[in-house]
Amino acid sequence: MCGIIGVIDKQRELMDGSSIRDALSIMDERGSGEGAGYAAYGVYPDYADLYAIHVFYDNLVEPKAQVEDLLETWGMIEHDEEIPTFEQAGIPKIHTPWRYFFRPKTRLMQRSRTPDDEIVKHIVMEVNKSIKGALIFSSGKNIGVFKASGWPEEVADFYRVEKYEGYLWLAHNRYPTNTPGWWGGAHPFNLLNWSVVHNGEITSYGTNRRYIESFGYDCTMYTDTEVVAYLMDLLVRRHGLTQELAVRALAPPFWEEIERMPEDIQRLNTALRLTYGSAMMNGPFAIAVASPDSIVGFSDRIKLRPLVIGEHDNKVFISSEEAAIRTVDSAIKNIYMPKAGHPIVGRTVA
Structure with missing residues (x-):
């Protein structure tokens, strides 16, 4: 179950959220009405150099004061406001979505190769672990996640996603299996510039969680998709792997496939499997990962969940269903299903 859809315009031409809303709605039967969400890149041009931190508050008194104290300890809040929402009969407003545009004090994390990112990552972990009644669910630059x-x-009408414009959109319709449906458990999951949507189940969750927590990430939402977002941040931002190599580490070829590869490629894949054995994900899954300059789609090694790719002009689509892609672009002709475990990457060129 679960439905995913993503699209990137390689020239960074902006698209409003109306077509992605319609595309995700086509896959209503893949969900249960207990969670849906959208991530958009390029939606905050007036604050593009600041971190856009989205928070769910249970109330606007104690948790809000604690979050703001933490933010002001590590940097400066340049603007904040309640995220506009519009009443929907099917969505009781049990949380208040708030957003902060935040500038870290880089000097407070001088020993990090990416000090600003490391400060914001620390804030996300601290709030989600320690401040009752607050949950940070989006924390990147010029990125917004909108979910419930x-x-x-x-959910689209609750946030009026058609009012937002982005050059990259990612969306998800959830069918909860191992965890209950709740606002924080809806996809996309985000950390810094990474946003992830996922269909399926990662049966190696326990091993993957223990591995990522050994690097200082706190998994507080008890979902396998949260772990994927953190693994991408670790492997690409902190360890310096390309996105293709990160996917190869997370969904590697079987050993018998590696043995048949040319010697130099065999050495590389062997090294990845040995180094990142505890990051390897098992189970049936299809995943789409977004970052400011790319969208990446990949499935498990025997493709137990559907993944469809579409390409037309400057756009690359990733989805669970061809019908969802055609809802956005009815003229598209180049549609195909990628090889199991093989990453498909759409990158911006502007």
Whole structure:
């Protein structure tokens, strides 16, 4: 179950959220009405050099004061406001979504190769672990995640996603299996510039969680998709792997496939498997990962969940269903299903 859809315009031409809303709604039968969400890149041009931190508050008194104290300890809040929402019959407003545009004090994390990112990552972990009644669910630059418990069209209308414009969109319709449907459990999951949507189940969650927590990430939402977002941050931002190599580490070829590879490629894949054995993900899954300059789609090594790719002009699509892609672009002709475990990457050129 679960439905995913993503699209990137390689020239960074902006698209409003209306077509991605319609595309996700086409896959209503893949969900249960207990979670849906959208991530958009390029939506905050007036604050593009600041971190856009989205928070769910249970109330606007104690947790809000604690979050703001933490933010002001590590940097400066340049602007904040309640995220506009619009009443929907199917979505009780049990949380208040708030956003901060935040500038870290780089000097406070001088020993890090990416001090600003490391400060924001620390804040996300600290809030989600320690401040009751607050949950940070989006924390990148010029990125917004908008999610809640509800059907795709309800969540889209709750946030009026058609009012936002981005050059990259990622969306998800959730069918909860191992965890209950709740606002924080809806996809996309985000950390810094990474946003992830996922269909399926990662049966290696326990091993993957223990591995990522050994590097200082706190998994507080008890979902396998949260771990994927953190693994991408670790492997690409902190360890310096390309996105293709990160996917190869997470969904590597079988040993018998590696043995048949040319010697130099065999050495590389052997090294990845040995180094990142505890990051390797098992189970049936299809995943799409977004970052400011790319969208990446990949499935498990025997493709137990559907993944469809579409390409037309400057756009690359990743989805669970061809019908969702055609809802956005009815003229598209180049549609195909990628090889199991093989990453498909769409990158911006501007």
